[in-house]
Amino acid sequence: MALAHPSRKPEPGNAEVSVNPLYARVPMHIPKNELPAGGLDPAIAYQIVHDELMLDGNARLNLATFVTTWMEPTADKLMAECFDKNMIDKDEYPRTAELEARCVRMLAGLWNAPSTHEAPGCSTTGSSEACMLAGLAMKRRWRHRGGKGKPNLVMGINVQVCWEKFANYWDVEARLVPMDGDRFHLSAEEAVKLCDENTIGVVAILGSTFDGSYEPVEEICQALDELQAKTGLDIPVHVDGASGAMIAPFCDPDLRWDFRLPRVASINTSGHKYGLVYPGVGWVVWRDTAALPDDLVFQVNYLGGTMPTFALNFSRPGSQVVTQYYNFLRLGFDGYRRVQQSCRDIATSLAGQIAELGPFRLLTRGDQLPVFAFTVADGQPFSVFDVSNGLRARGWQVPAYTFPANRTDLAVLRIVVRNGFSLDLADALLTDLKQMLPALSTLEHARQGPVSFAHGT
């Protein structure tokens, strides 16, 4: 959410919204930054807001975001039917609450929880809130174990910003393992080195926002098993599966990253990423009730009784949870498998063709998350920022950014393939990229800074 702040100046130019004379019979003066004194007819107000939004990007050409940009009309219909339902009002909307609980059980089953009926979990506004809840549960468990002093959380420096927020907001030390050479995410060896008696948990990401690679969850768990055998420290793992927890079960069924590993205490995902729902819905599931301390759970009224809840927010719309359930029914396991595999096929094929163009070097190939990062090969006169800028001029949003410590020397482009980014669109992107190359290769000054974008969305 953009923060209104003195450092964010009002837009330069006219202080009034300019209204097309066709929309109203008399000239209108509508201030931009003050609440207008009077109102407007709905049709005029609609047209003004609609026109303001015209310059936003085309969501489906946005290859920066992981978030769903298209749902089918029947899902849109259900969304609209549920905008007015408040998720927290379990008494008024018991069926919405039931659909939420069914989704949790389905996810617990998908992630191989020991018992799908015993695994607690809930919907959230997204993975960020889900990660906060999972982090809080780890922190509280550590306190219950007698933890004293300043708690810490071990993770790779490639974690999404929500984990830095968690550490900052809840006063936990973020122990970040830097990148090193061609290692762009957390390794088991480095994770264990940072653990001590104040470590509330280790976060493993499936997969990394920076390059789409899966972190080695099983190896991390094994290394922590060995640490426990040596020192007695029993450190839980949280898997941040914002994207991958809805990819791996379908495309990599043999990969052991989930509750099959006894050390995995909790898993989150973004329903609004590869769960294929519009923003904002996330999910978090704990392996069993022991992993979620009871004293974090609040009771809300429900049909004369009470229902347990765990959330940072109170009110939020039911639409996303309902359409998550719709997607589960509509697609089933096989439908999700086909959608995700097709994204992966498109990502790997596009990555391969970009590599063949010559001036680029792939860091990842799109064969884990359907996401890949690539950089400009040594000796080219242009930078990733020039490529991003050129693509943006043609309507594509492909972010370029530098990696964090210790690879701040490395700048990459990243492409996220989501449902709706078809092979045809991939071909169109490749054609544009090819057409840009002659002009790029005659550039005299490569752009060094990033074009604005958020890579972790």
Ligand SMILES: Cc1ncc(COP(=O)(O)O)c(C=O)c1O
């Ligand atoms: C690994 C990871 N964790 C957490 C998040 C935050 O997700 P959300 O946007 O659902 O809050 C993201 C977003 O990209 C992510 O990639």
